[in-house]
Amino acid sequence: MTRIRWIATGVGVVVVALIVVFAVSPPATTVADRTPLIDKPAPALAGPSLTGGGRVSLARMRGSFVLVNFFAHWCVPCQQEEPQLEAFWRQHRRSGGVAVLGVVLEDQPGPAAKWVEEHGGRYPVLADPEGDYAFRYGVRSPPTSFLISPKGRILSEIDGPVTVSGLDRLLAVARARGY
Amino acid sequence: MAMRSIVARWSWALLGVLLVLGLVIGSGVRLGGRPPTTAQRISQLDHLIGCPSCADLSVAESNASTAVAIRQFVAKEVRAGKSDTAIEKAVESSYGAGVILRPPATGLGFLVWVLPGALVAAAAVVLVGVFGRRRRRGRSGGPVVSDEDRELVEAVLRR
Known part of the structure; x- marks a missing residue:
């Protein structure tokens, strides 16, 4: 075999190897969308609740599962999930052990809190005018929710509207794992 | 003939300098040393x-x-x-x-950093080899004989 054929064969082998490697590796979008926060301590959330009840803090909710929900009142998926969130909160308010904490994202705090109250929600809601909380939680757009364990660790991230059944499933899995 | 050769060499050198300069400017490396x-x-x-x-x-x-x-x-x-x-x-x-x-400097992302340099180096080696061979053939003044030609002649002679 001449030298040129050897070189051509070598280049061909390298090209085929690269095609195989890139074909079996996960797409960049999948890698980018995976949150690095799972099983990490939940960043602090604290401030006056926009729905009344004084100052609220995530740290004071230790001992309960907490659903942190980033929302905006203008966002249609947030409007769709609100009745489900409300039902979930009411269901667990009676039994205890689970709390809901809203965070206003990309919205004016006043109208957002009023909107929550008008829809029956009485769970605490925090303002995030600088987007600092959203940044620390790696939130991309509303609605995004996080299930926090009683020890303050992030168990799941839910992009998009939540449902009572979906949240109950997550809770059941978390409890089964001993959280 | 000698003059032509000198001009050709200087042209290659100038091209190389321009290439390096373009890569340095394009990479955004700060040359002034000022932070x-x-x-x-x-x-x-x-x-x-x-x-x-x-x-x-x-x-x-x-x-x-x-x-x-x-x-x-x-x-x-x-x-x-x-x-x-x-x-x-x-x-x-x-x-x-x-x-x-x-791109990360580890895993698959490492290829993005290495491949362009490797390809440029490989191309340079091939070009130097091709030009060197042509020059040697030109100096010898004989006919241009490829490896295939040599193999053909050797095969005929072996018969």
């Missing part, structure tokens, strides 16, 4: 961090609230004296490594 100002560092980081809620835009190019929040965070941390690496790590800890618009 970047605070505003320059903020701008560089803003262009390096991708907007998490938009497609293919850096936070410098987006006005989405997530991009604005990240820009504010970067500016605050730079002014607080944090290093670029620490700021990148902080953003990565919230949004993941995919938010940094620079």
Whole structure:
């Protein structure tokens, strides 16, 4: 075999190897969308609740599962999930052990809190005018929710509207794992 | 003939210098040795961090609230004296490594850094080999004989 054929064969082998490697590796979008926060301590959330009840803090909710929900009142998926969130909160308010904490994202705090109250929600809601909380939680757009364990660790991230059944499933899995 | 050869050599040398100069300027390497100002560092980081809620835009190019929040965070941390690496790590800890618009130097991303250089080096080796062979043939003044020609002649002679 001449030298040129050897070189051509070598280049061909390298090209085929690269095609195989890139074909079996996960797409960049999948890698980018995976949150690095799972099983990490939940960043602090604290401030006056926009729905009344004084100052609220995530740290004071230790001992309960907490659903942190980033929302905006203008966002249609947030409007769709609100009745489900409300039902979930009411269901667990009676039994205890689970709390809901809203965070206003990309919205004016006043109208957002009023909107929550008008829809029956009485769970605490925090303002995030600088987007600092959203940044620390790696939130991309509303609605995004996080299930926090009683020890303050992030168990799941839910992009998009939540449902009572979906949240109950997550809770059941978390409890089964001993959280 | 000698004059032509000198001109050709100088042309190649000039081409090489221009190529290196273009690569250095294009890479954005700072040659002056003066450290970047605070505003320059903020701008560089803003262009390096991708907007998490938009497609293919850096936070410098987006006005989405997530991009604005990240820009504010970067500016605050730079002014607080944090290093670029620490700021990148902080953003990565919230949004993941995919938010940094620079291929990683490990894993598959390493290929993106290595392959262009390897291809340029391989091309240079091939070109030097081809030109060297042509020059040697030109000096010998004989007919141009390829490896295939030699193999054919050897095969005929063996019969």
